[in-house]
Amino acid sequence: MSLNWKEINRILEELDLPGFQIQKAVQSTYEVLSLKLHRGFPQSSGKTLLIALSPGACRLHETRQTIPKHATPLRFAELLNSRVVNGRIEEAVQLGDNRIIRLILRRGLHRWRLYLRLWSNAANVVLTDEEGLVVDALRRLPKRGEISGGRYTPEAALGNLPSGGRDYRIRAFSGESFNAFIDAWYAEQGGPLSLEALRAQARKTFEAHTGRLQAALERLREKERALGDARSFKEYGDLILGQRSAITPGDSWLEAENCYDPAGGTLRIPLDPRKSPGAQAERYYERYRKAKKGLAQVQAEIAAGEQELLRLETARDRVLAETNPLALHTLLKAGSIQKPLMARNRERDKKRPGLAFWRKDWLILVGRDGAENDLLLRHYVQGKDLWLHARDYPGAYVFIKRRSGKSVPLEILLDAGNLALFYSKGRNNREGDLFYTPVNYLRRAKGGPQGLVLPAHEKNLHIKLDEQRLKALETCRLHAST
Secondary structure (H helix, E strand, O other), X not given: OOOOHHHHHHHHXXXXXXXXXXXXXXXXXXXXXXXXXXXXXXXXXXXXEEEEOOOOOOEEEEOOOOOOOOOOOOHHHHHHHHXXXXXXXXXXXXXXXXXXXXXXXXXXXXXXXXXXXXOOOXXXXXXXXXOOEEEEEOOOEHXXXXXXOOEOOHHHHHHHOOOOOXXXXXXXXXXXOHHHHHHHXXXXXXXXXXXXXXXXXXXXXXXXXXXXXXXXXXXXXXXXXXXXXXXXXXHHHHHHHHOHHHXXXXXXXXXXXXXXXXXXXXXXXXXXXXXXXXXXXXXXXXHHHHHHHHHHHHHHHHHHHHHHHHHHHHHHHHHHOOOOHHHHHHHHHOOOXXXXXXXXXXXXXXXXXXXXXXXXXXEEEEEOOHHHHHHHHHHHOOOOOEEEEEOOOOEOEEEEOXXXXXXXOHXXXXXXXXXXXXXXXXXXXXXXXXXXXXXXXXXXXOOOOOOOEEEOOOEXXXXXXXXXXXXXXXXXXXXXXX
């Protein structure tokens, strides 16, 4: 349940925000923002103002919970830190009964307006100048004009906004501080950001991961059992060579006594009528060698899967032991369950040919010549991975490995484009056009040089080499992959 308009007024009355200085903005997830405030001395006069936009739990109040930081600084908090930190709050009011709070902030000669819209299905935080020109919004909503350069002046439409209603009441609480009561209430039972709900979400997430992993392990064990029977291929080869005199050209079967089975019996071994007995035996020996090699690989995958299952169980216990709902929310939003998988992938990536770059959780592969391009195409990329190549110059194939449910961000596309141009003959021109298309739209050029492909449905990307971007990429390079 989100705060109603009367509860918001009660909280603003208790907080008495005018006069407080903003020391820092922290954004732990895309839905949770906090402002660290201070007013005079002693230090105990500081507050942490929590702003949560989760549906069903929209609110602002002082919190005593530790606010965790996101693994990487998030855009809107960085904007506030650059514009309003060290500024003071001059006004903090709710606009009518519409659950829109306006904070007027002043830093030096600049005055800003920070609007907090606490609507469960359309919550947002918007920073504007005094005329209502939007600097930026926590959630960018172009249709509402809540993007940089748009206009946001809810005061002008105050009469047309949905009313918070006159029948709402402040929920019953004990103690003198409604803020303290609300902070504890949301931590315990406050909808999607309560500790109970977050733990249920964590259990569901872990169960989904372990369920998929256990199913994959069962498939691997079935494959292991099937490959474990491959020794019969070697036995077939031995029996064919031992009974070659009994085979006549055109035979489709060989019936031989099973000397490998203590119980005896007769085996009926399929034959290729077009092959000699020696070639027939070699065919079975080759199947045995492949099966033996595949068995070792499957067993290694089973061991890795079992280790991953143990890691998931340990991570589940650690996550469920967390008592700070904000920290638990951050852990779930940051995808901490999958991060060790990424680390394991980095170790696997060291075996790849060419160069590899790990950039903002995206893997970019670079083949520097025809041989590396061909190896990457054959063994290390799949249909949905993105392929880039300089349009008018010979050079590298660059691949962006897909992430399930994610589209390639522009920044990653520009990173890969810079690498494709840099590792081509067009490097000295400092700019050029690139092809890019998914791997499943590539086909090999018949009779062409090693690695040569012909793209379809390709798009064009014009790149100017960016030295700063290339330096940043060098720091993300997995050096052991070369």
